[in-house]
Amino acid sequence: MNATTCYFVSPMRDENTEIARGLKRRDPDLFDQLIEKYQHRLLRYLVHLAGRRDLAEDFFQETWIRVLERGGQYDAHHEFSTWLFAIARNLAIDHMRRKQTVSLDAPANNDDGAPFDIPNIGQPSALDVTIQHELSEQISCSMQHIVTEYREALVLRFQEGMSLEEIAHVTNSPLGTVKSRIYRGLSALGPLLKGVRL
Amino acid sequence: MNSDLHERARLLIAISGPGVASGEEQLWLASHLETCSSCREFAERSREAIQALRAIPIMAGTDLVSATKLRVRRRADELHFRQERVWVISTCCVVVTLWSALTTATFWSALAWLGRQTRLSPTIWQIPFAVLCFMPGILAGIVLLARGTHLTDRNGTL
Numbered sequence: 420m421n422a423t424t425c426y427f428v429s430p431m432r433d434e435n436t437e438i439a440r441g442l443k444r445r446d447p448d449l450f451d452q453l454i455e456k457y458q459h460r461l462l463r464y465l466v467h468l469a470g471r472r473d474l475a476e477d478f479f480q481e482t483w484i485r486v487l488e489r490g491g492q493y494d495a496h497h498e499f500s501t502w503l504f505a506i507a508r509n510l511a512i513d514h515m516r517r518k519q520t521v522s523l524d525a526p527a528n529n530d531d532g533a534p535f536d537i538p539n540i541g542q543p544s545a546l547d548v549t550i551q552h553e554l555s556e557q558i559s560c561s562m563q564h565i566v567t568e569y570r571e572a573l574v575l576r577f578q579e580g581m582s583l584e585e586i587a588h589v590t591n592s593p594l595g596t597v598k599s600r601i602y603r604g605l606s607a608l609g610p611l612l613k614g615v616r617l
Numbered sequence: 618m619n620s621d622l623h624e625r626a627r628l629l630i631a632i633s634g635p636g637v638a639s640g641e642e643q644l645w646l647a648s649h650l651e652t653c654s655s656c657r658e659f660a661e662r663s664r665e666a667i668q669a670l671r672a673i674p675i676m677a678g679t680d681l682v683s684a685t686k687l688r689v690r691r692r693a694d695e696l697h698f699r700q701e702r703v704w705v706i707s708t709c710c711v712v713v714t715l716w717s718a719l720t721t722a723t724f725w726s727a728l729a730w731l732g733r734q735t736r737l738s739p740t741i742w743q744i745p746f747a748v749l750c751f752m753p754g755i756l757a758g759i760v761l762l763a764r765g766t767h768l769t770d771r772n773g774t775l
Contacts, residue, residue, distance in 0.1 A: 445693045451686050458677035466675050479677070480685045484692050558669045577670045583632060602631035609662035612669055 435495040442490030454483060457500065460579055461507060467574040468511050470563055478514070482507040497588065504575070504589045561611035569604030576601050622649065626656045630663055721750065 441449035461482065465475035485506050493502050562570055568590075575586045586597045626649045629642055650657050725746060732742040 445696060447690045447693050450689045450693070454682060454685055454689070458682050459675070462677040462681070463673075463675040472675075476681050479681060480688055483685050483689050487689055487692055488696070555673045558673055562670075562673075573670060577667045578673070598628060598632050602628050605631045605663045605666055606627070606659075608666045608670075609659070612662075612666055 432495065435497070435499055438499050439493050439495040442486070442493050445487060445490060450483065450487065453486075453499070453503075457503060460500070461503065463578055464504060464571075464574055465507055465511065467562060467570055467578075468508065468567070474514075478507060478511050481510055485510060498585065500579075501581070501585045501588050504579075504581075505591070508571075508589060558612065561608060564611055565604055565607045569600050569607060572597055572600035573604040573608065623653065623656055626650070626653065627659050630656070630660045724749070 438449065438453070462475060462479050465478045465482070466472055469475045469478060482503070486503060489506070493499065562573075565573070571590065572586060575581045575589060576583075581589070583594055583597050583601075586592075587594050590597065592600075626646055629646045650660060728742045728746050729739075731737075732739060
């Protein structure tokens with residue numbers, strides 16, 4: 420490890436160590452900070468994984484409860500976000516297996532046809548918001564037609580900006596499988612987005 | 618052109634990012650894209666797909682965040698309370714064990730001395746000794762077994 424890498428890695432380790440200590444103590448203030456910090460990222464991942472916003476919101480709350488209960492198991496040598504996403508993933512998979520209504524290989528769809536509600540963000544103009552909303556819904560619909568594992572890999576890679584190694588850790592899969600899922604996911608998503616005006 | 622080359626090029630395009638492909642691989646990919654229109658099209662479609670993915674605005678609402686914080690705090694309180702209770706019970710167990718170890722020998726000697734003085738058969742003073750020794754354990758067992766039966770309320774309290 421060279422000096423530059425050490426310079427960046429060391430503060431990150433310190434931060435992870437602090438988080439690990441706080442998790443062991445079950446420090447409520449630390450949990451408030453972590454929930455604030457990862458709120459959008461975690462929910463986004465869960466929405467894509469579950470395919471439904473209401474279900475994702477349940478998973479979101481349960482994930483944090485599980486983090487609280489199993490905080491002692493967090494290893495500060497790994498990124499907290501990677502551990503958090505792995506917990507969220509396991510929780511979602513457990514739920515899907517229990518319910519047995521959604522296969523991990525099958526696309527998840529809402530009853531009303533829309534995969535999940537996209538909230539309106541920003542207030543530039545009513546038209547802009549509507550266009551953005553429709554576009555997002557179209558993209559989300561396309562995403563729901565992709566195999567869950569591919570969708571998950573795409574979300575972790577391109578929305579959450581995780582490295583391939585981190586994705587492998589979250590999904591508990593070999594690196595080669597992660598690469599292949601991203602490739603296949605993009606290959607599947609490309610044609611689905613052909614009709615969507617970006 | 619060999620289909621393996623296209624496969625390799627597309628895989629490199631898909632997993633592209635900082636530190637993923639080596640400089641040599643990137644150079645090879647760039648030269649391949651110059652000559653291969655189908656891989657160029659794949660690269661363009663992938664770029665659009667990635668751009669589209671990043672355009673989906675999914676935000677957590679403040680209600681959800683507040684509710685989660687509240688639930689986490691409540692659960693943390695419950696866990697702290699449970700941990701304290703376990704600590705109290707463990708301490709009690711340790712104290713009782715030590716106390717029993719210390720007193721049993723003394724109690725046995727005292728009863729034996731009393732038996733000798735009153736010239737009682739050993740069985741007669743050994744029975745109350747056994748009863749006194751085992752009674753707390755038996756009572757605790759009965760109480761624990763009674764939990765979860767008709768003797769308890771919904772919370773399992775006697």
